[in-house]
Amino acid sequence: MKKLINNPDNVVRESLEGMALAYPDLIKVDFDPHFIYRADAPIPGKVALVSGGGSGHEPMHSGFVGMGMLDAACPGEIFTSPTPDQMLEAIKRVNSGVGVLNIVKNYSGDVMNFEMAAELAYSEGIPVFNSLIDDDVAVKDSLYTQGRRGVGTTVLAEKICGAAAEQGYNLQQLAELCRRVNLNGRSMGMALTSCTTPAKGSPTFDLSEAEIEVGIGIHGEPGRQRMSIKSADEITEMLALSIIEDSAYQRTVREWNQQQGEWVDRELIDSPFEQGDSVLAFVNGMGGTPLSELYIVYRKLAEICEKKGLKIVRNFVGSYITSLEMQGCSITLLKMDDELIKYWDAPVKTPCWRWGI
Structure with a gap:
């Protein structure tokens, strides 16, 4: 193995330290627990977007923290889900009082830990919604997941929903938009x-x-x-x-009901191209x-x-x-439709994605 690393146990921390030094105008990093957040967070009146997953998939998600995309990202160890305490602290750090949308790839660890984090955030009075991405047509079930895996559409959802959040979408509007992006995407x-x-x-x-x-x-x-x-x-x-040529795909997703304070199952089905x-x-x-x-x-x-x-x-x-x-x-x-095109084209400024600025 040849890699530009020091101690394998310190790869994630040292990478985050480097990012913090490289982009001090855009991001800040907490190290106990690990998460990255916008330097100007929380943004008053803006719904915050949080995502995360195992490290090793960069620039997703850490490289997409900034104006027009994510407010915070939680990096786990290499190919390992971040923990609920990481997610909760990130949610609390970027919450402005109007809610937080978590964008979650459909892997068992990510789903379970983001569900725990959502429950904890709710118990502290934070409106929160978990939106699932499950766009991989390759297999219905695989290692680490039940149902289709979350892959490329995750990046597109973070861009489109991030831009909509900048324009003042409320939590329910963002959740519906993210759901529609997921149902319209296949990878x-x-x-x-x-x-x-x-x-x-x-x-x-x-x-x-x-x-x-x-x-x-x-x-x-x-x-x-x-x-x-x-x-x-x-x-x-x-x-x-x-x-x-993929046919319509039906799935059952668990979504957090803010009014009832509990998880509810929702049946969703996408439409083929x-x-x-x-x-x-x-x-x-x-x-x-x-x-x-x-x-x-x-x-x-x-x-x-x-x-x-x-x-x-x-x-x-x-x-x-x-x-x-x-x-x-x-x-x-x-x-795509006119709304998705509008927010795809909107300005973005993150460590790894910039246009329209």
């Missing part, structure tokens, strides 16, 4: 190589030079199938068609993929969308939700 990824966690010091899984894993999770969870390596066009077609839909096309690198290769994937994706009657109205290419140094990519398509 799927693949890996050319494994990654190596600092603590383990060896590849997370075995993948020969002649193999790829299609439908991989961002922690190295198994995908749909392992196969012989294919061309970029063939891989893109497998991912894109799996997304575009249809000819004539406007979409945002997101080609994401898994951490070790050159940008030139991602553009090759986007080239084929644009061709497929055109043939399927989908109009790409916005695009996004780069490594924004990673798996350490894994080589591979994921594709996300998000069905």
Whole structure:
């Protein structure tokens, strides 16, 4: 293993220390427990957005704290969910009194700990809502999750909902918007190589030079199938068609009822992509993929969308939700409307994402 680290046990803390020194005008970091928050938080009258998850997926979520996106992010250890006390302290730090929206990827640890944090925040009088992201079409159930995994749509939801929060959306409006982004988004990824966690010091899984894993999770969870390596066009077609031709997906989500002070189950169902839909096309690198290769994937994706009657109205290419140094990519398509386009285009200023400023 070759990594630019000191002690494997200190990777997350030292990385956060570096971020705090690099962007003192944008973020601050608490170290007991760990969380990152906007330097100007709390913002009076603004609903705060909080997210988090295991480290190793940067720049998500820590790189997205700032104007137009998250108010706070809770980084766990590598590929390990943050703890409820991290989440609670982050919620309390950024709450301005009008509520907090937690954006939660559908992994068992994240879901359980954010639920505990929401209950604790509610007990302290903080209005809070947990919004789930479960957009991975690869498998229905996988390691660390019940139901579809939360992947690329998470990044898009943080951008769109963050912009809406800046414009004064209340907690209920933001929760509905985040829910709609999730239902309109679908993703799927693949890996050319494994990654190596600092603590383990060896590849997370075995993948020969002649193999790829299609439908991989961002922690190295198994995908749909392992196969012989294919061309970029063939891989893109497998991912894109799996997304575009995915049927309606029904799920049951637990949501916090502010009035009753308890969790309630809600049945949700998304709708498949249809000819004539406007979409945002997101080609994401898994951490070790050159940008030139991602553009090759986007080239084929644009061709497929055109043939399927989908109009790409916005695009996004780069490594924004990673798996350490894994080589591979994921594709996300998000069905767009005027409201989503408006908030996608809105200004943002974070350590790793800036435009319109």
